Amino acid sequence: MKNKLILLSLLALLIMGLGGCATSQKKQGSDVQAPPSPSPEEARNLYFDFDDIPIPSEMELDSNESILFQSPELKAGVVVFKGRVEAISLFDFFLNNMPQENWHLRSFFKYGRYIMVFEKPDKDCIIQIKDDTFKTGLQIWVTPRFPAQGDKMQGPALNPDMETDLVQ
Numbered sequence: 001m002k003n004k005l006i007l008l009s010l011l012a013l014l015i016m017g018l019g020g021c022a023t024s025q026k027k028q029g030s031d032v033q034a035p036p037s038p039s040p041e042e043a044r045n046l047y048f049d050f051d052d053i054p055i056p057s058e059m060e061l062d063s064n065e066s067i068l069f070q071s072p073e074l075k076a077g078v079v080v081f082k083g084r085v086e087a088i089s090l091f092d093f094f095l096n097n098m099p100q101e102n103w104h105l106r107s108f109f110k111y112g113r114y115i116m117v118f119e120k121p122d123k124d125c126i127i128q129i130k131d132d133t134f135k136t137g138l139q140i141w142v143t144p145r146f147p148a149q150g151d152k153m154q155g156p157a158l159n160p161d162m163e164t165d166l167v168q
Helices: 002-028 040-044 087-097 160-167
Strands: 045-047 054-056 059-061 067-070 075-083 104-109 113-120 123-131 136-144
Touching (some): 054 087, 087 113, 087 123, 087 136
Antiparallel strands (some): 045 054, 075 136, 104 113
C-alpha cells in the first residue's frame, strides 16, 4: 500500500514537472509568433467532409446514415448529424454562417421541419433540420449543379439512343 502511494506521488510530480517544462519553453521562444486564436464563433464551428459548410460543435456525425461520393473532379453526398440543439437555433446558425462561405440562400421551409436550399455557381446544398424527442437531426445534401442553358436548368444530355429507349 505504501509503495503504491509513493509511486502515485512520483507519477503526479512527473506529470506536473512536464507541464512546467512545456510552459517554460513557450516563454523562452517568445520571438516565435503563435497562430491567431480563432474567434469564439469559429472555435465552435467544425468542418467535416465539405470544407465550405460549417457545423456547430454540438452536432455529432452519424457516419452510419451518411454517404459520400468523391472523385478528383467531384464531391457529393449526404452527411447526417444529431445533437442536443434547438431546431430554430440550427436554422439561424446556417442562415448566418452559410453566406460567409459564399453560399446563396435560394429558399426555405420553416417550423415543424426546416429545409434550406443554398447554391453556389457549381453546386447546391439542401439542409434539413428535424426535431426529434431527445435530439435534433441534421441532414446536409450536397450535389453538383448541371450547366444551365438560358433561363432553364437542364440535366445532362441524354444519349439519343437512350432517349428513344425511354420513350418506348
